[in-house]
Amino acid sequence: MTAVDYGPRRPAVPRYSVTRRQREALLWIARGRTAQQAGRRMGISLNTVNSLLAGLYRKLGASTGPHAVALAMARGLIAPADIEPPHARHSALQSPPGPRNPTGA
Template structure:
């Protein structure tokens, strides 16, 4: 034990290499983010679609892509 303490006591820093995120990062598109924001505000898929100029199926497709990521 004394030898280990002496060795560890001399260590001032440890380099573990570059940090990586705990979970892989998959960026989402501007439109996907917009769809998420509209849904978070409370409108239905149809309401969000009207605001975005797409159908409710279009909004649903954008959200599916986000969930897949």
Template sequence: MLQEFIERLRDLNEVEEFERAMQEHLRKMGFDSFSYAALRVPDSGKTPFFVTTYPLEWITHYANSDYIEYDPILHHATSSLMPFDWASVASQPSMTTKQQKVMLEASDCGLRFGAGIPVHAPRGGFAMMSCVTSNNRKHFDDVWRAHQSDLHLTTLYYHSSVEQKLLNAETAPSTHLTDREREALLWTAHGKTSWETSEIMKISQETVNFHLKNVMRKVGVYSKHHAVVKAIMLGLIVPETPSIKAKSAQGNVVNLLR
């Protein structure tokens, strides 16, 4: 399902197409609606930028009430690197009265159970995806448990595609990965830890981490998983199980998504 979605992203060019593609993809998982917000994208000049299928009633009320200043989900995402359940934010004792009001009124509009997926990038780049269901707690927990990892990857691919096609964010055309950097990244794409990759490549774990940090710096991201996504979007790798002495990336993206 994720492979199909990624292939579909390559053919999208209009906001409406991006909205429809994400909505259809998330409904297959069990979510009802979503909101994608690119709040800061360096070298773009077109942010903040939003794509959402939230109820129009809520979008209008949110904007008119200036809730972006008090939104506890958005506030939490700015300091979180990993996907999170909205409930983990709503239960925090530090929630202010205004933040509680935002959550309550969102629930009244049908945005009851949701997940936040932050995207952080160098030079202050920040975006967030929220995936929501109005069903019930058990339904959300089942969907969240089954698709949390896929949602993270989905969001990273979606953000990278929106950056390039809708926000015209500049990417360095001369980015080059060494053979060792590419091989370390390919094994990461196949779910190997730094230690496992070091055993496969017959180098130290510290050297593996050194290569991965170099890749992250070159493609402008903060995590090795985001580096995998960005490298694929830039055509720097095309994951196939690499040989021990991999010199180049050949094949297709299928194995990464299994």
């Protein structure tokens, strides 16, 4: 029996050419903003945001915003620290207030 040559192998780890704007749009979605809100914050139209996200979803193999966020995080394209607003990280480090004394003493 002879070996079959299937041609060159694909790399084990796919490469993503995610643009800066695609990543920015995804981060707004990850922060719970709508595409329209992301467009306002980015200074671009809703159609442009949808086009950026559609291209990104194709690259990642995602079908929804949350799916794209999960895949991007799993692949190291975004980190949890990228999603949290800076004030959320600082408030998490503060200790909660102690118990109140109901007698006022």
